[in-house]
Amino acid sequence: MVKMTCLFICLSLNLSSCDEKKSKDTKTVVSDNSEVTTYYLIRHAEKDRTDPSNDNPHLNEQGKERAIKWLQVLADVDFDAVYSTDFNRTRETAQPLASKNNLQTIIYDANNSYNEDFKMETQGKTVLIVGHSNTTPAFVNAILGENKYPDLDDNNNAALFKVTVKDGKATSQLTQY
Numbered sequence: 001m002v003k004m005t006c007l008f009i010c011l012s013l014n015l016s017s018c019d020e021k022k023s024k025d026t027k028t029v030v031s032d033n034s035e036v037t038t039y040y041l042i043r044h045a046e047k048d049r050t051d052p053s054n055d056n057p058h059l060n061e062q063g064k065e066r067a068i069k070w071l072q073v074l075a076d077v078d079f080d081a082v083y084s085t086d087f088n089r090t091r092e093t094a095q096p097l098a099s100k101n102n103l104q105t106i107i108y109d110a111n112n113s114y115n116e117d118f119k120m121e122t123q124g125k126t127v128l129i130v131g132h133s134n135t136t137p138a139f140v141n142a143i144l145g146e147n148k149y150p151d152l153d154d155n156n157n158a159a160l161f162k163v164t165v166k167d168g169k170a171t172s173q174l175t176q177y
Helices: 002-032 061-073 088-100 116-122 135-144
Strands: 037-043 081-084 105-107 126-131 159-166 169-176
Touching: 037 135, 061 088, 081 088, 088 105, 088 126, 126 135, 135 159, 135 169
Parallel strands: 037 126, 081 105, 081 126
Antiparallel strands: 037 159, 159 169
16 A cells, blocks of 8 residues: 555656646747847839839949948848848849848738738748838838838838837837938
8 A cells, every 4th residue: 555655646746747847848938939020121222213114123323332231231130031022123122131141032922021921930030121112111010010100202212120029019110321
């Protein structure tokens, strides 16, 4: 009878220690959800406007210089991913920063940008997103969950939005360069 009691106590202790381990794992998962995700969003650099009928122009000389300027402005940022819409001007703006970080530019659909798949892919990462005068503020607003920023002026290629998401709360900054 004493042996049975000892066996019962040992099994009970062993099982209770397993329960404790499960709760520790649960706590770890919760802390993973509090990772910081940082998004840097810019509009493409200046485009070639010599042919108004061209809906997919390349960057002009000023735009090429601005793409290099973004490389300098964001030199201390280590990006985990670089996203661009599928246009020459956005890909060319993103390319210097993608190259600096040894990344391929990922094409995204500006009409379906901040969805659950995107959130999961970018959670806990530092991400550059290159868009347009209307899609970049809309993307920021989607992350924030509010309409904080209007479309950019068509001549504004100098806006940098920084959005930080932590514990499900997003904050933003807008800086002009």
